[in-house]
Amino acid sequence: MPASRGVVELRVRYSETDQMQVVYHANYLVWCEIGRTELIRQLWGSYADVERSGVALAVVDASLRFHAPARYDDLVRITTTVRDVKSRTVTFDYLLENATTGQRLASASTTLIAFTREAAVTVLPAELRSALEQHVTS
Amino acid sequence: MPASRGVVELRVRYSETDQMQVVYHANYLVWCEIGRTELIRQLWGSYADVERSGVALAVVDASLRFHAPARYDDLVRITTTVRDVKSRTVTFDYLLENATTGQRLASASTTLIAFTREAAVTVLPAELRSALEQHVTS
């Protein structure tokens, strides 16, 4: 349900909560991945096609700051932006908010590196790199 | 930490709880898998080697009955037995208990079928089948 480029919303699943009655923190990394996947889909195409072409993007660096808890059945809005693109890596920033109240839940960033099927570091596919570069937030 | 054949214990992770303050039910299928993996290790070897040989065992049927909730930090004991072995399938039964109190948490069973890397149904590797057959509970 993208509202605009790089924006996606999802509803918190029961399985994502923990006994503190909020979303378990590791799930934010799953949501970040959904965010960048949908951004890539909007800019270029399905990430599944990147992998089918023989290149995989693996997270090598992640940082998260948690501001307020997300709860079961909340609608969460993820806004993904491209911070930096290099020949072999790309860094995404994420803002996670409660889509109903606008409350900021978390901010995060991840850096991904391109690998071949044989686990060798490689360059980003040219078209994908170009699409990402045009979306770098200045 | 196997106490005896087909028995393994694990401690409930925080990530496995949900906001009902008990273990989220889908995690019992993960635990069943740990149970059968450790049984296969004891009877034959690492399941990772089964996959390396080109055969994968996929769950085609699962049933679970939940008797009492497991909670965070509980020690859970999984007892796995082999109910039935056929040329291409194997059925495991599981008993999940609180290892400290002996309380029965859940009982389950799953049937797995052997597949090749090309997703064709195949026969169980002969040695594995033989090891499993000798452990069928009569």
Next chain:
Amino acid sequence: MPASRGVVELRVRYSETDQMQVVYHANYLVWCEIGRTELIRQLWGSYADVERSGVALAVVDASLRFHAPARYDDLVRITTTVRDVKSRTVTFDYLLENATTGQRLASASTTLIAFTREAAVTVLPAELRSALEQHVTS
């Protein structure tokens, strides 16, 4: 994205796959929960409100049959129906299909029982029970 009553679609997350390159089987229970949650929302209201009223529905019985694998980025359609409602329990049936190809992925059913916050078995909230009863598939 409900197409009609009891139907919901979701896209397979990368985190839901396993090294067999298909969806890990335990995730189907998560999807079933999304299916019944959306059906309850359509028939009555948010399940979060059921819990806020002091009653929780816990799965006591689950069975799943896996027909074909779901894969990363597939669009999955979940059709949830009410099979049976009793004073303290409700049984749902689920059909999971690939929304693009129509291929049947899995069929499942779960029985849930109503509990108070003090973990005592209780009756289903009257309005919810009535809404579910009107949707029983005959």
Next chain:
Amino acid sequence: MPASRGVVELRVRYSETDQMQVVYHANYLVWCEIGRTELIRQLWGSYADVERSGVALAVVDASLRFHAPARYDDLVRITTTVRDVKSRTVTFDYLLENATTGQRLASASTTLIAFTREAAVTVLPAELRSALEQHVTS
């Protein structure tokens, strides 16, 4: 299976892998939690008792660097150290290694803040704080 203070080992579960045939990156946060839980158990007692006393520790900041992939059935060693303790927060560092080969898999750190049941920031329980302070790596 602690080998020494702050060290715990675990075996990679099938459910923790993804279709890249390595461990899905969000699971490292789950492992970090197991690491600090076991350290707290060795230094003070069960974290479940912290929560029973009315205080919860929630992650407010996390950073991870991924060096090499963990794979299914690998034995992973987590070494947890206390970097810093303040009145209301504690920061842990984690080193994740392949326990068999010694290969470094990831390094991480998380900061946790103490909350009351009413979600108000509070001070760390005095005894726990003292136990953690004595373990700060200098």
